Amino acid sequence: MRFLPVLVSLATLASAGLTAQVAPAAAPETAKPAAPATQKIRTVKLKMRDGLRFEPPRFEAKPGEALVIEIENGDTTDLTHNFVLLRPGTRETVITSALALAEKGPAQEFIPASSDILVHSQVLAPDGAAKITLTVPGEPGIYPYVCTFPGHGMIMYGALYAGVTLPPLDKDPNIPPTAAQTTVAGAGKRPFAQRIFMPEAGPAAIAVALAGSQNVCWDAGQCRLRYAWQGGFIDASANWAGNGLVLPVVPTKPWWRAPKDDFPLRFGSADAAAPTPKFLGYAATPSGPIFRYRAGETEVFEQVIPAAGRPGIAVRLQIPRAKGPVFYRAANDENSKWSSSVGTWNGGVLTLTPAQAADVTLTLTSALCTP
Numbered sequence: 398m399r400f401l402p403v404l405v406s407l408a409t410l411a412s413a414g415l416t417a418q419v420a421p422a423a424a425p426e427t428a429k430p431a432a433p434a435t436q437k438i439r440t441v442k443l444k445m446r447d448g449l450r451f452e453p454p455r456f457e458a459k460p461g462e463a464l465v466i467e468i469e470n471g472d473t474t475d476l477t478h479n480f481v482l483l484r485p486g487t488r489e490t491v492i493t494s495a496l497a498l499a500e501k502g503p504a505q506e507f508i509p510a511s512s513d514i515l516v517h518s519q520v521l522a523p524d525g526a527a528k529i530t531l532t533v534p535g536e537p538g539i540y541p542y543v544c545t546f547p548g549h550g551m552i553m554y555g556a557l558y559a560g561v562t563l564p565p566l567d568k569d570p571n572i573p574p575t576a577a578q579t580t581v582a583g584a585g586k587r588p589f590a591q592r593i594f595m596p597e598a599g600p601a602a603i604a605v606a607l608a609g610s611q612n613v614c615w616d617a618g619q620c621r622l623r624y625a626w627q628g629g630f631i632d633a634s635a636n637w638a639g640n641g642l643v644l645p646v647v648p649t650k651p652w653w654r655a656p657k658d659d660f661p662l663r664f665g666s667a668d669a670a671a672p673t674p675k676f677l678g679y680a681a682t683p684s685g686p687i688f689r690y691r692a693g694e695t696e697v698f699e700q701v702i703p704a705a706g707r708p709g710i711a712v713r714l715q716i717p718r719a720k721g722p723v724f725y726r727a728a729n730d731e732n733s734k735w736s737s738s739v740g741t742w743n744g745g746v747l748t749l750t751p752a753q754a755a756d757v758t759l760t761l762t763s764a765l766c767t768p
């Protein structure tokens with residue numbers, strides 16, 4: 398089957414009031430007619446992003462499916478890009494042909510004459526957009542897309558999976574090695590800490606992927622644990638690609654949230670006023686970050702760790718120089734239950750002697766978690 402390349406821009410489409418349709422030049426007799434105008438054609442949105450990236454770096458379609466690909470150049474570093482969809486396995490050949498255009502390249506939108514090109518956009522300036530209507534080839538395969546602007550093609554590419562099962566993102570040879578990292582922070586590394594503006598927390602948050610499957614949001618502004626969720630870590634791609642105003646995506650609902658505005662530590666007596674916390678930084682260790690802060694005058698080290706075979710998380714506190722008893726407010730809720738390695742519980746408040754406070758582990762388990 399052959400496919401004709403189209404070259405359309407959104408502006409052209411808007412003024413002409415039509416969309417380009419790409420269909421096999423010689424449609425086999427068995428080919429279905431084009432989708433009726435009343436049938437909704439699926440739209441796939443694709444953005445060009447800072448760092449020579451397509452977002453998403455891959456997507457799925459059914460062989461023979463009619464698609465509208467809406468492409469937008471969202472690159473904030475003033476680079477121009479194009480989008481070129483290719484036959485399987487031809488990315489490097491087409492990049493080489495595009496480079497060979499040399500000084501003729503710009504006039505041709507860096508598109509070489511090649512039967513390996515299925516469809517393409519023109520070169521898009523920042524904020525430029527294009528809309529391409531295409532019929533995905535009937536033959537299942539991995540169809541690469543690439544930007545053929547000189548110097549971009551070896552990094553800036555992705556893949557349309559037509560009727561082929563997607564491999565895990567971090568093991569996909571058809572997308573750039575950086576693509577997995579730009580989607581899930583840390584690219585699956587655990588433990589892993591990411592300072593980032595988090596939902597429900599604020600700009601000074603630190604998202605932590607614990608070894609295993611637990612994750613927490615630790616608020617360095619308030620120096621306390623804010624919430625925990627089990628499953629994948631944050632997807633920060635939109636945050637990094639945009640201007641930082643788009644919050645990262647927490648993929649599953651938190652199974653626990655800290656009480657609102659309640660710093661948990663008290664010194665001297667259980668109903669002393671809450672000390673003012675001040676974040677002093679964190680140390681990256683092989684078992685994850687150890688946060689260091691002052692609560693009033695008292696220095697505290699805090700680390701969130703997996704709850705060793707139990708469904709939840711644990712908080713290890715080290716307060717090396719407590720001058721008197723230390724109290725930790727940790728009330729159970731309908732699904733979650735606190736326990737501790739040392740100390741005495743009294744109505745949701747843990748009492749520790751200065752010696753116990755030097756090293757205590759509080760464990761939070763939940764009926765909503767799996768070990």
Ligand SMILES: [Cu+2]
Nearest residue numbers: 478544546549
């Ligand atoms: Cu490019």
